[in-house]
Amino acid sequence: MQKVAMSPMLKKERQEFIIKQLNLHNKILSTDLCQELNVSEDTIRRDLNELSENGKLVKVHGGALSKSYYGNTNEEDIYSLDKKRIIAQKVVNLIKDDMLILTSGGTTLREVIRLLPKNLTATFCTVSLMAAEELLKHPNIEVIFMGGKLSKDAKICVGGDAILKLSEMSFDLCFIGTNGIDAKHGLTDSDLEVVQVKKAMRKASKKFIVLSISEKLNSVCRANICRPNEIDYLITELEPNDEQLLPYKQAGFGLL
Amino acid sequence: MQKVAMSPMLKKERQEFIIKQLNLHNKILSTDLCQELNVSEDTIRRDLNELSENGKLVKVHGGALSKSYYGNTNEEDIYSLDKKRIIAQKVVNLIKDDMLILTSGGTTLREVIRLLPKNLTATFCTVSLMAAEELLKHPNIEVIFMGGKLSKDAKICVGGDAILKLSEMSFDLCFIGTNGIDAKHGLTDSDLEVVQVKKAMRKASKKFIVLSISEKLNSVCRANICRPNEIDYLITELEPNDEQLLPYKQAGFGLL
DNA sequence: AGTAATCTTGCAAAAAAACGCAAAAAACTC
């Protein structure tokens, strides 16, 4: 308990605090804010309403959501977002405290990161700027970025440094989004630099887990990352016994 | 406990005191200032209003907030953006093709990156996620990110890996934003992890160039990054012979 | 449906700001 008689907080200060918390947690409860800021619920409510009118956040029953989280103003298509959430939830269930996890970028992985429970303590390692940014919002996750030359297309680190560093490590889990996957060729990608890094990611991890919405199944890209039997699990928004996944099951994919 | 000067304070003196307190604490209550300065609330209010009109602080109900603190969570304040552009233009003039450049993050550096000519071919190296994102938008710049543990506050890589990597390299130029700089202590910062990295950045570069809008001059933070004579150039939005810069000139700063 | 939590609305007390005014201090003029 803090028994320190603090100097009273200014209204603006309080509102700045709320915004900061929101940037960090994406959502916030009025009751929590009351306690942390030591003011009545009415005051918090008024602050939230005011901030909402100024477009700084989105007010909802019981608290508020960060604008970026709520309004995916990006070109992200809403339809596949639902599917990505389903995938993300499956992924989250695999993650336990204190794991060392390697992750690629992509919008699906971003959903995973957003869904991670706030009390999870784990170490995430990534080569993706997008993943790193999102991971930083989580209060208890340690984020390690693999440095190196950045690819302008993929916004990830490629090249020798990242690969060298990866070869020295061993991860419990590796999550990877996909451009191309099919039952015959396994995981493929069109960008040669990216392929090199993803290969290194495969080698550095005990369990290699591929995330893909069903639309992307059965597509093949130029360069091969790994064969079907090197993928430990394929996670889609479908049920594992869905008929679309039959070829993959036959090819020996682990399905979740 | 602050000892109150017996001789009445001059207005100018009082306002400077307010600014100093603000640089130190980021916020200040009118009532506290009344007591410390031994004047009426009206006087304080008038001082704060005046300073607010001059853009030295942000006046709020009950007191004032420092500009930097306020600007962190809100949108970039348009007022200082112009100044940052002036600084950015000066920086851009220093950069030539094929240079190897190290840069920190911050909004001023972001302006620099945005102003870089599209046909410039150079290699930029950074520990800042913000800078990396911005650099990637440039068509001809090669971007190298220094990997390592990411600091949640500063959104930059800190810790041994980044520092080790920095110690192996030699940059033509190093640009760094500032939290605190003054003629006596040199460059300072409040975040100890950040200080370590910035020290390493200093060591790794031939020319160390500090960027600071004039508001941030004469503020001192807890931890020291480097002494005045280790700074090759200080760039502000002011003319080099501006009287505000006189103490710096006398302390041996190179001014641009 | 019924319960608990949350929201709206109106109100009142306290704090702070704005305003006009006059005294005091400082700057300027001769």
Place this chain on the structure above:
DNA sequence: GAGTTTTTTGCGTTTTTTTGCAAGATTACT
């Protein structure tokens, strides 16, 4: 140095802002 002007400061009053409280409406949840 005396007198005038300008600036600065403090005080009382009025106005606005902020905050908490309470009663009733609305919403979420089982």
